[in-house]
Amino acid sequence: MAAGQSRTLFQKIWDRHVVERRGGLALLYVDRHIVHDGSFNVFRKLAARGAAVRRPALTFGTADHYVPTTGRSAADAPTPEIRRMVEAFAGNAAAHRFTAFPLGDARQGIVHVVGPEQGITLPGLVLVCGDSHTSTHGALGALAFGIGQSENEHVLATQTLWQAPSKTMRVRIEGKRPRGVSAKDAILAVIAKLGAGGGVGHVIEYAGAAVRSMSIEERLTLCNMSIEAGARAGMVAPDDTTFSYLAGRPFAPKGELWDRAVASWKALPSDEDARFDSEVMLDATSLEPMVTWGTNPSQALPISATVPAGSERALEYMGLAPGTRLDGLAVDLVFIGSCTNGRIEDLRVAAAVARGRTARIPAIVVPGSGPVKEQAEAEGLDKIFIAAGFEWRHAGCSMCVGMNGDLGKPQQRIASTSNRNFEGRQGRGVRTHLVSPAMAAAAAVFGCLTDVRRLES
Amino acid sequence: MAEPFKLLTAAAVPYDATNVDTDQIIPARFLKVPRQEGYGGFLFHDLRFREDGAEVPEFVLNRPGYRGARIFVANANFGCGSSREGAPYAFYDSGFRSVIAPSFGDIFFNNCLKNGIVPVRLADEICAALRNELKAKPGTEITVDLESQLVNGKHAFVIDPFYREMLLQGVDELGLTQSMMAKIEAFERAYGEAAPWAVR
Numbered sequence: 001m002a003a004g005q006s007r008t009l010f011q012k013i014w015d016r017h018v019v020e021r022r023g024g025l026a027l028l029y030v031d032r033h034i035v036h037d038g039s040f041n042v043f044r045k046l047a048a049r050g051a052a053v054r055r056p057a058l059t060f061g062t063a064d065h066y067v068p069t070t071g072r073s074a075a076d077a078p079t080p081e082i083r084r085m086v087e088a089f090a091g092n093a094a095a096h097r098f099t100a101f102p103l104g105d106a107r108q109g110i111v112h113v114v115g116p117e118q119g120i121t122l123p124g125l126v127l128v129c130g131d132s133h134t135s136t137h138g139a140l141g142a143l144a145f146g147i148g149q150s151e152n153e154h155v156l157a158t159q160t161l162w163q164a165p166s167k168t169m170r171v172r173i174e175g176k177r178p179r180g181v182s183a184k185d186a187i188l189a190v191i192a193k194l195g196a197g198g199g200v201g202h203v204i205e206y207a208g209a210a211v212r213s214m215s216i217e218e219r220l221t222l223c224n225m226s227i228e229a230g231a232r233a234g235m236v237a238p239d240d241t242t243f244s245y246l247a248g249r250p251f252a253p254k255g256e257l258w259d260r261a262v263a264s265w266k267a268l269p270s271d272e273d274a275r276f277d278s279e280v281m282l283d284a285t286s287l288e289p290m291v292t293w294g295t296n297p298s299q300a301l302p303i304s305a306t307v308p309a310g311s312e313r314a315l316e317y318m319g320l321a322p323g324t325r326l327d328g329l330a331v332d333l334v335f336i337g338s339c340t341n342g343r344i345e346d347l348r349v350a351a352a353v354a355r356g357r358t359a360r361i362p363a364i365v366v367p368g369s370g371p372v373k374e375q376a377e378a379e380g381l382d383k384i385f386i387a388a389g390f391e392w393r394h395a396g397c398s399m400c401v402g403m404n405g406d407l408g409k410p411q412q413r414i415a416s417t418s419n420r421n422f423e424g425r426q427g428r429g430v431r432t433h434l435v436s437p438a439m440a441a442a443a444a445v446f447g448c449l450t451d452v453r454r455l456e457s
Numbered sequence: 458m459a460e461p462f463k464l465l466t467a468a469a470v471p472y473d474a475t476n477v478d479t480d481q482i483i484p485a486r487f488l489k490v491p492r493q494e495g496y497g498g499f500l501f502h503d504l505r506f507r508e509d510g511a512e513v514p515e516f517v518l519n520r521p522g523y524r525g526a527r528i529f530v531a532n533a534n535f536g537c538g539s540s541r542e543g544a545p546y547a548f549y550d551s552g553f554r555s556v557i558a559p560s561f562g563d564i565f566f567n568n569c570l571k572n573g574i575v576p577v578r579l580a581d582e583i584c585a586a587l588r589n590e591l592k593a594k595p596g597t598e599i600t601v602d603l604e605s606q607l608v609n610g611k612h613a614f615v616i617d618p619f620y621r622e623m624l625l626q627g628v629d630e631l632g633l634t635q636s637m638m639a640k641i642e643a644f645e646r647a648y649g650e651a652a653p654w655a656v657r
Contacts, residue, residue, distance in 0.1 A: 016648075016652075017648075019637075019640060019641055019644045020637060020640060022619050023617050023618045023619045024617050024618075024619070025617060025619045025620075027634065027637070027641075029641070029644055029645065029648060031655045031656065038488060041491070041492055041542070044491065044492075049631070051631075057657045058656070058657060066489075081489050082489070084489075085489055122654065122655070124652070124655070125655055130540055131539075131540055132538060132539050132540040132564055146540040146564055147540060147564065147567070148540055148541075148542040148545075148564060148567060148568035148571065149542040150542060150568065150571035150572065150629065151567065151571070153631070154629075154630065154631055154634065157631060157634075157635070158631070158634045158635065158638070158641060159641065159645070160634060160641055162619065162630055162634070164617060166563075196475075196476040196534055196537060197475075197476060197533055197534030197537065197560060200534060200537075200560055200561070200562070200563060201563060227538070228538075230534060230537055230562060230563070232563050252654075253653075253654035257653060257654050258654075260653075260654070261652075261654040264652065296476050296478065296537075298476075313474070401485050401539075402485060402486070403485050403486065403488070403489075410508075420478075420480070420538065420539075422478045422480040422481065422538060423480070423481060423503075424480060424481070424484055424503050425480050425485075428484070428503055428508065
């Protein structure tokens with residue numbers, strides 16, 4: 001687009017990073033590339049080609065998908081294959097000299113928790129990672145999206161990536177969220193409205209009063225699940241909330257450079273008359289705590305609803321009959337954590353529900369990173385969870401994807417703060433209901449899905 | 458690198474479900490396996506095999522007429538969810554070279570392009586008609602012509618010319634990008650001066 005025309009946040013970042021064009025594609029410069037312990041094939045491919053990591057200073061890594069959460073040594077992994085994954089990551093990081101947080105590093109954690117927390121993620125950057133939930137980082141006003149391992153290899157070797165431009169969608173959430181309604185409920189409502197494929201080919205910018213009033217951690221939850229509507233990325237325009245969050249973070253700019261950066265970031269928000277390819281509007285005041293009933297995240301309804309008819313395969317898998325009330329549905333296990341809801345604010349909300357109560361079913365709490373765990377312990381949240389019968393674990397992706405062996409058993413019903421209720425996601429035959437941290441903690445103390453607002457009143 | 462793709466006439470598999478996620482295409486526990494060991498056995502593993510390892514006879518890939526198929530005809534938002542490149546590996550190593558659907562998960566679509574699988578977007582009703590034909594007559598062959606960008610000589614599809622060329626030649630774009638290194642370095646210098654907090 002020519003200079004002078006109105007542009008969206010996405011277009012401004014895109015235009016700034018185009019190195020070259022070929023056909024409908026652009027060669028984009030990548031500012032930050034984060035790898036994780038599942039990226040091992042990339043390093044094999046790179047070695048086979050005799051290529052090196054071109055810009056180690058722009059490359060970061062953390063061990064998250066395969067790390068054990070019951071202990072802090074690779075020897076705590078449940079199988080030798082998983083142990084090898086954890087060890088291979090540390091070996092690759094050392095060999096290629098990029099900044100890495102392997103198991104045992106105090107900063108280790110889930111890549112999408114660690115990036116913002118360390119100030120690796122900044123407004124205006126192009127950030128990529130071999131994980132679809134990279135959309136999370138857009139909460140800070142970055143263009144961040146998940147890529148495959150072949151693309152990882154291309155970025156490591158060249159610090160660039162060929163991409164087709166996305167369409168733009170603005171999702172405005174207006175009004176004030178009612179009490180008991182979290183950012184997780186808001187994004188589940190957005191996905192339910194758009195459908196699992198409603199955002200395909202698009203980058204979503206979240207806007208509106210309800211988004212502006214969200215903390216960064218809430219915006220991270222919002223952007224995290226953009227991919228569950230099929231969107232390539234989610235973004236929120238940077239503002240004072242963003243700058244306050246980032247100031248002083250270890251990898252954020254300092255001093256005069258910080259001032260220059262902030263001045264530049266203030267020009268990023270979409271121009272007032274910028275046009276989006278599509279617009280969607282949600283009324284925050286009508287939102288309720290949400291729960292998924294099916295096998296993709298768009299199959300979500302308010303907790304007050306009943307299971308709908310019409311999705312036979314999903315209902316068969318979930319062991320549900322149409323007309324069943326979601327409120328009161330018995331669950332076997334609770335998982336609190338993940339890149340969606342494993343941050344300190346999530347743990348505070350869950351602990352507030354757990355405080356002074358007792359879990360009726362097994363419940364595990366997995367902080368999103370080492371610093372989140374440390375902060376939670378400094379606030380005594382671990383003691384609240386343990387006193388209530390919840391298990392307090394170490395940081396990692398854990399039961400969101402189960403690659404480290406943290407899995408449910410067939411036909412178990414799990415209330416989970418994670419992002420995907422796909423068939424088999426939390427173990428073969430496991431039935432996942434996605435909920436907010438408060439709803440998950442409430443499910444633990446009641447032994448069933450329940451409306452957390454009942455507890456809070 | 459993948460073998461070049463120009464034109465393929467082969468038996469095809471119909472798959473009706475919408476929103477098929479990559480966790481279905483390949484469950485996460487198989488992603489630890491090095492690529493050279495082969496991913497073919499993992500394709501739709503938990504739908505295709507029972508827990509004791511026996512085949513699920515009614516699953517489409519196990520039915521007569523669909524074994525050995527090399528084209529997969531799917532429904533909307535195929536390959537949504539996780540970015541795992543194990544999904545196209547599993548298709549490729551099972552012999553598939555093309556997936557036809559009304560729409561794809563963006564990351565899966567890109568991952569196909571880089572692994573020798575031609576992702577073909579055709580209209581909903583054309584995909585439905587193809588699937589119905591394949592269900593009525595298992596073993597029916599479909600032709601995907603990447604040079605003319607036509608399915609069965611009449612249904613036009615578009616692959617960006619950049620990736621079309623890569624697929625036709627069976628190469629990836631890294632060599633091309635590396636030949637542009639002077640341009641990348643020049644960009645990096647100018648950008649780094651304007652935004653020194655970005656390029657460390």
